[in-house]
Amino acid sequence: MIRLGTRRSALATAQATMVAEALRGHGHEVELVLITTTGDVNRAPLEQIGGTGVFVSALRDALVANEIDIAVHSLKDLPTAPLEALTVAGIPPREDPRDVLVARDGMTLGELPTGAVIGTGAPRRQAQLEALGLGLELTGIRGNVDSRIAMVADGKVDAVVLARAGLARLGRLDEVTETIDPIQVLPAPGQGALAIECRADDEAVITAVAVLDDPATRAAVQAERQLLATLEAGCTAPVGALAEVVEGDDGPELWLRAALGGDNGVRRLSAYGPVDDPAGLGRSLANELLERL
Template sequence: MTRILRIATRGSALARAQTGMVADQITAATGVPTELVIIKTEGDTSRESLASLGGTGVFASALREALTRGEVDLIVHSLKDLPTAAYPGLVIGGVPEREDARDVLCAQGGVSLADLPEGARVGTGSPRRRAQLLSLRPDLEVVDIRGNVDTRLRSVERGDLHGVVLAAAGLERLGRLAEASEFFDLELWPTAPGQGALAIEAREGDDITELLSIEHGLTRTAVRAERSVLATLEAGCAAPIGAHATLDGDLLVLTAVVYAPSGEAELGCTRSATLTGVDDGVVAEALGAAVAAQLLEDGAAELAPLGGAA
């Protein structure tokens, strides 16, 4: 009997698209057939803000429960939505190559952020994006929105909002990147730790050799550094924090910024570490911890609610 890998996903168009991409890559590389299993999460059914629900981790819990019960074999997560704390019995078995980590603006008339009218209404469900928007354009009315990509883009098409801020990678996976009116430079606008990357979670001890075919070690190393910032600060995935790591030869460069929710102030830190090919993950985590420690020493806990202040 041919083994079929059952891969859990949320039911949104984006979740199904990115899970389907991973499934196709696994089958193409290994010949192992796959089956997508749609699972509803609290984040999909509730209309409350992500912050009030406890952050984007609400999207992961139902999927993880299905995996631990043996109902599926793998889960595909957007890494930016995955809590940094380890989940008992589960491991990140594969991290494919990262796509574009930038945020984009999708605005009426295809205009840039600078060209939006005074007092324009811009939608986002992310406290980080809210702070970044207000830091550049304090006159904006930033509207807390929920819903999938189509819902958010329709709010602009209908004229309910002048624009929305979304992830470039998500639009690319849906074939809608052409609707972006401006790409925000990561040096000015660092995004959520892990943005643009996917994580495939599996049960600890399972044979997951199929995942070796899609593993991208450099991406895993970079996102480990970014997520280490969050873990050290004890901040949730929805906290007003941006972090992005890049590789320049064997040099891993990490920048992280903590924002006041109002956008009126921010603190940043950039540090680097040399990778040798031995224990690079440990080096990456140490780099993230060092950046977070510097941010705390500089007073980041006075800007945003961070558990790492102690």
């Protein structure tokens, strides 16, 4: 029996159930273990309660304590600094990583009037939306998908920005009024991807999970997360990144785009690199961003 740890939210349990079903499809018995994290119970802004790791620390503690065998994380919530006792044994194929708008009256970003209020607690989204110069008012919000979308229905905000992947996994894409082009707003590093973490010495579980790993997704998120780590920025920092495996002149290569918010607006850069050195690509693009600050 594989004990699979997950947060209690609807999205987290939906993601965990997807992984559990995939493992069952390979002949394993799986039991879900629900765990409450700091980020689930503390509604203060993430940067006030620690930001990086607030949604994963309790799950990782349970892994180390041998209370669960694997933990399923939204990869964008996972700190870039590794824990020696743990390993990410599987990164399944990524869901669409883009952000989406859920707005009143079915409007898009371009259709929202000047002064319209958009709810998002992510500095990354706030910086990039402000850089569009649409005259929108941004306000910080937190909460699960239901509570955020309810703010639009209740008239508290005109729109909210969410990760498309979460709505897809919850079967709620019909509420999306616009999928936002990464040219406008780049997603968070790792957005749309899942990380299946386990103890580094648990060879049986590592073998069981490895069949779910998608090499293209792993390469892409490694580039994005190395960029984030090189910038020494956490999950609440105004950093957007998106890597994709594309066909180059000499075969597959990795294309990485990045956006970094700062006092002087948002700086964007992109670069190509070999698929087999995603960390090198992320590191070099991060250094280029820093040089141009």
